Amino acid sequence: MNVLITGASGFIGSALIRHLLDTDRTVIGLSRKPEPLARRFGNRIKTVDDLAKIDADTSIDAIVNLAGEPILDRRWSEKRKQVLYNSRLDTTAAVIKLIQRLNTKPTVLVSGSAIGYYGSQPDDRMLDENSEGRNGFTHKLCADWESRALEVQRLGVRVCLLRTGVVLGHGGALKRMLPPFKMALGGPIGSGRQWFSWIQLDDMVSLIDFLLQHQVLSGAFNATAPEPVTNAEFSKQLGRVLGRPAILPMPAFVMRLALGEGAELLCEGQRVVPVRLQQAGFEFRYPKLDKALAASL
Incomplete structure (x- = not known):
């Protein structure tokens, strides 16, 4: 299998x-700065x-589309939100153009999205892949990104989201997240009651490979561990793994000052579960947070 990866120098892309x-x-890696990738x-x-530099007769069996500007590295102004939106949809459009001109089409496109598709969900109900999203920027970003990939x-290409x-x-x-926790200054954000849906990196990589190989699978998949926790519980377990107290709350207004509208990703949340992956037979190596944190640290 020859796999093209966009966002290849990123956190998930490098691990994949x-x-x-x-x-x-074999791998073809797309990156705006390919030199560090080549050195690694x-x-x-x-x-x-640039995907336009790939010849039409190149053999590509599968594409994993992970490219996009970092979501929380700076405050969300209207300009920044447009950058986040364009970076994802424009790259996906370039992927489509590449597929259109390839002499032999790939069999599958695994394309990025996020649990932001569901928008902020203040209640405790579990969200599976059939749950509706709530209106807002993150829902529009993810919904449009998915629509573009589909x-x-x-062209006869199987698509997994x-x-x-x-x-x-x-x-x-x-x-x-680690610096304040290591200094014993960590703790829950806001009320701490908001849900925190997570996945360990090794499981993330494994599920992408799972989707590449299982030809009957298509559509949206929640790439989250089966046991989401509240933000307060996450903070408690992270402090325990580090051997530090985690009792100092971060006021929500501080996060909103720092991140603007983007603070909703931390101050609000969604209780997301991977129903379709589990129905397909995918087994998580790290279904529980304590072992996932220990492995990650």
Whole structure:
């Protein structure tokens, strides 16, 4: 299997590349800065900075589309929200153009989305893949992103959509969370009652591979562990793994000052469960948070 990965230098993309190479797949990695990617993996992968540079006779069996600007690295102004939106839909449009001109079409596109599809959900009800989203920026972003990816179905390509939660691993979101906890200054955000839907990085990589290989699977999949927790419980368990107290709350208004509308991702939440993955027979290596945090740290 020859797999093209967009967003190849990112947190999930880099881990996926390592996994695919270790299991004897070949990889083409798209990155705006391919040089660091080439240095990391050497001649084990091919790198490209523009999908238009890929020849029409290139053999690509599968595409994993993960590209997009970081979601919480700065405050959400209207301009920033447009950047987040365009970076995802424009890359997906470029993927579609590539597929259209390839002499041999890939069999599957696994394309990114997020649990932001469901919008902010203040209650405790569990959300599966059939649950409706609530109006707001994150829902529109994810819904439009998914719709764009689904366009390749008319070209005979199977499409799987990844509604991804917070990915825990060595880096990523957890890296940004750790400093206050290590200084015993960590704690829940706001009330702490909001739900925190997460997945360990190894499981994230494994489920992508699972979707690549199972040809009967298509549509949306919640890429989250089967046991979401409240933000307060997450903070408690992270503090326990680090051997630090985690009792100092972060006021919600502080997060809103720092992140603007983006603070809703931390101050509000969704209780998301991976019903379709479990029905398909996917087995999580880290279904419980304590073991996932221990493995990630």
